[in-house]
Amino acid sequence: MMLKLILRRLVQMFLIMAVASLLLFAIFDTPEFKKRLAVQELGGFAVSALSEDSYQAWLSERGLDAPFYIRYTNWIGSILQGDLGFSYEKNREVGPLLLDRLANTGILAFFVFALMIPLSLVLGVLAGMKEGSVQDRTISFISVFTTSIPEIATAILLTVVLSLGLGWLPAKSAMIRGFEFQQLILPVLTLVIYDFGYVARMTRASMAEVMTSQYIRTAILKGIPYRRVVMRHALRNALIAPFTLIVLQLNWLLSGVVVVEVFFEYDGFGKLLLEAALFPDVEVVQACTLVAVAVAVVSQIISDIGYTFLNPRIRFA
Template sequence: MLIFMVRRFGTMALTMLVVSILVFLLLEINVESVATKVLGPYTSQEQRELWLERNGYTDPAIWRYLRWLGNFVVGDFGDSVRFKVPVSDVLWPRLANTAILGGIALFIASIIGLTLGVIAGMREGGARDRGVSVGAVLTTSVPEFASAVFLSGLLVFTWPVLPGTSGMADGFDLVQLVLPVMVLVIYDWGYVARMTRASMAEVMMTHYIRTAVLKGLPYGQVIRKHALRNALIAPFTVIMLQINWLLSGVIVVEVAFAYKGFGSLLYEASLNSDIYLIEACAMVAVFVAVMTQTLADIGYTYLNPRIRFS
């Protein structure tokens, strides 16, 4: 088990290293472009050359990369062109805000998806199975911006029971999270439900489940003690993948409801060509992606003992 974990974390570190090289080559290798983005397009060539020399951009590319990578490791991402403050001062609060929004949405979507998926998979082809499957397909077919507009029109304008924005201008307000969470849950629960339903239906057809039922064991006990554990392996993968989507895929939702999170920060950085902020957001997003996959692989060993000893 220890060797397995070391290998997984080693793979994660190698992946981060490769991604860092790609990010550096895409955004930092052209020093003239960096100077133009930081100083603005209306600065003179002399001003840009002085800035490049003062900030070490005249050094060889390999030394610049190593210095850039070292700064990232210690959390020094540079100064934001858009906000005129260190990137870390903006990045971490916004990341925390998205963690709150995404965590609530993921928890609710997972509970709904797992519950309905298990109910549907227990009786494959039945009325409940068809109802859950149709509902999951319909909700996952509607993009977030469409459901955001529909829910806003319904609950903000037609029946004004919820605020239309989630800017948190007067401090944290749980009510302002209702609409963004609803949009994310509506779009997300279907993926978990469909994967759970397929996995549960497959488990219910296995010989050991049929044998347990034929032996007269209570049906609820068969589901809880024998079927669920194996059926949760595939949904566990989907849920871990949703963390990556929630981190960077909430851009539409955060922009639609003016929520100050990681997604809207990345959107603002892209609009303003904030190169250091874009680099930091890219590296953080990739780190979360590889970390969740590493944790998912480790989690498999607890859900399926055959993986643990293989």
């Protein structure tokens, strides 16, 4: 059953990526974007001085006058060979540039997950164990309060207090001298403070529901120690819904952290995507969009497979 599920999800991933790539290519395969590509490659003055015949000759040289299906096939073939194009804004190949930015965002995401997951799960379980208590209300209030504050407001507050006020941390994360650990502290704190409340509230709701179930009441009435009931019986079932949410946070950490990366001048994937969209650097936008879609699909597959391990009723259905 597990093998069939994985194969079915892989087929779905292939189909989704194929449709997404086709739509993405069609969106950017317009005369307007071709003109912008010519401006980036030749320069604005050179393009304005080009005659229509010269422009058509440039299109023919780049293969942009070929039929749609040929251009799309060539584009997919180049991507499969690792050729993602050239960034005229950064004056670099898109492939190495994208890998560098993904590595930076991956480092940021690692520390965010390392702090956010234990914090949110522990607080969510503590709140759900005693639904309606002072402990539950306090944790729920903190979770709602932190998630209701926009990321930019949290980033400004942390910068004013920890950087400008106390002088403990650098205000920006500009990687001029290379990677430094101190550059991560403010971005990581901002993302953890903003996001842990979502997972904590989901964990709390799931834990509270499990604790009121019949099998938990039966286990307690049979005299099983309360801690054992929570750790061995309640916790596993309570983690099903939070697990799905945690895995889906990969999408948010990849492309949804644009505000944080731009504010702290952190050279990550989100900042690259924004810069490419503003330039506009068409081939970088295309590559970033495909990566974002791929991560979204892969995270969904991981979520589905993990869900079956946590829920035996699905695994053996």
